[in-house]
Amino acid sequence: MxxxxxxxxxxxxxxxxxxxxxxxxxxxxxxxxxxxxxxxxxxxxxxxxxxxxxxxxxxxxxxxxxxxxxxxxxxxxxxxxxxxxxxxxxxxxxxxxxxxxxxxxxxxxxxxxxxxxxxxxxxxxxxxxxxxxxxxxxxxxxxxxxxxxxxxxxxxxxxxxxxxxxxxxxxxxxxxxxxxxxxxxGGSGWLAGLADPVLGPALRAMHARPAQPWTVAELARVAVVSRSTLAARFKEVIGRGPLEYLTGWRIELAADRIRRGDDTLASIARAVGYGSESALSVAFKRTTGLSPRAYRSRFTLAG
The missing domain is CATH 2.60.120.10 (Jelly Rolls)
Structure with a gap:
């Protein structure tokens, strides 16, 4: 995809x-x-x-x-x-x-x-x-x-x-x-990034392999630019840095899995690039304001 x-x-x-x-x-x-x-x-x-x-x-x-x-x-x-x-x-x-x-x-x-x-x-x-x-x-x-x-x-x-x-x-x-x-x-935000010759390859790489432990240097190699150029371009077009974007996308994937299924939080953590349930929990709560368990309970009650 x-x-x-x-x-x-x-x-x-x-x-x-x-x-x-x-x-x-x-x-x-x-x-x-x-x-x-x-x-x-x-x-x-x-x-x-x-x-x-x-x-x-x-x-x-x-x-x-x-x-x-x-x-x-x-x-x-x-x-x-x-x-x-x-x-x-x-x-x-x-x-x-x-x-x-x-x-x-x-x-x-x-x-x-x-x-x-x-x-x-x-x-x-x-x-x-x-x-x-x-x-x-x-x-x-x-x-x-x-x-x-x-x-x-x-x-x-x-x-x-x-x-x-x-x-x-x-x-x-x-x-x-x-x-x-x-x-x-050209759109705006991440949509603009898709059409951008620098950001497009980096975005596609992150989406193809979200669990990979990406660094700015690795993404810059994918985009064939320097680290500073990639970071500045992300900030200019998308409004946040490449690793911030990656964190946000990983949390979206984790939230989707939590809403849709009965996977354990440990397996979801591994699937989206976190080494442990606790690491996912910290990032998830920082991004959404809820722990993964509280998020799952909210959707269980809503259903």
Whole structure:
């Protein structure tokens, strides 16, 4: 796995498709803040997207798609001056998987949401802007359009297992949108590090072998730079040093194993690079504020 795959696996991304939206005439629909990451693709027509806290509206054309990465209310509309209707009743009245707003169906959108585990915001979402817009006219957006077209075909054709296939395709779309975002902007935090020619090799090495007793010197050799260059670049791009990053990732892996299974703390410690349960406990409590046993008890009680 590369670091992006690692993080997506750790945050447990799952997709949920909603009813499509057909709209025409003078229409506007106001949506409550989504619980996860919301996505929509414009299959036909054009409209405006306004997101609370984002100053400028986004003009959406046929073939465009977008991700909303924050729990913020948003509005889709034919024009900026139209009073919006609440989305709830419109989607509750959906027929054959299509909700309708205004008059006609000159605009058609498909969409849904991605759900994540509780660590997703710190590990992934905080590194993203509130809105990621992928215009259809962008040459590199072809792969995203392919995924959206396949989702649309699965939902319209209703073959056996079509909805499950569509939900898996939505995850493919999420990964491709994240790739496009990195290619266009470089991202921030560890996402920016993935696209960095110095940090990328070091990050991939740590993720491939987290239990290895890495030193800054060894990571610098992987990145083919000096120790001082690697350390300074980590601080500049990711905001912490390479060994601080490694500690944080090891604790994320340990926390995931504690949440999911019945492994002993000693075996978890060895798996993530600590020589003993006590060494893991010290690092775990320093990072999370809880001992591994207290963390496990919290999730046992919650379940």
């Amino acid at each position: 590369d670091p992006l795959e690692d993080v997506l696996a750790l945050v447990g991304a799952t997709s949920h498709l909603s009813a499509a939206l057909a709209a025409g005439g003078r229409w506007a629909v106001r949506f409550d803040p989504p619980a996860g990451v919301k996505f929509n693709s414009v299959r036909r027509g054009d409209c405006l997207l306004r997101v609370d806290g984002v100053p400028e509206p986004v003009v959406l054309a046929a073939g465009d798609c977008f991700l909303l990465t924050r729990p913020r209310a948003f509005t889709l509309a034919a024009a900026p001056d139209i009073p919006p209707e609440p989305a709830g009743p419109i989607f509750q009245a959906a027929v054959d998987g299509v909700a309708r707003a205004g008059t006609g169906d000159g605009v058609f959108l498909i969409g849904g949401a991605f759900s994540f585990t509780e660590r997703a915001r710190a590990l992934l979402l905080d590194a993203l802007p509130p809105v990621i817009h992928v215009p259809a006219a962008t040459p590199e957006a072809a792969t995203v359009r392919w995924a959206v077209e396949e989702i649309d075909a699965e939902l319209r054709g209703e073959p056996l297992g079509g909805r499950l296939v569509a939900e898996h395709l939505a995850l493919v779309m999420l990964i491709r949108v994240l790739r496009l975002h990195l290619a266009r902007t």
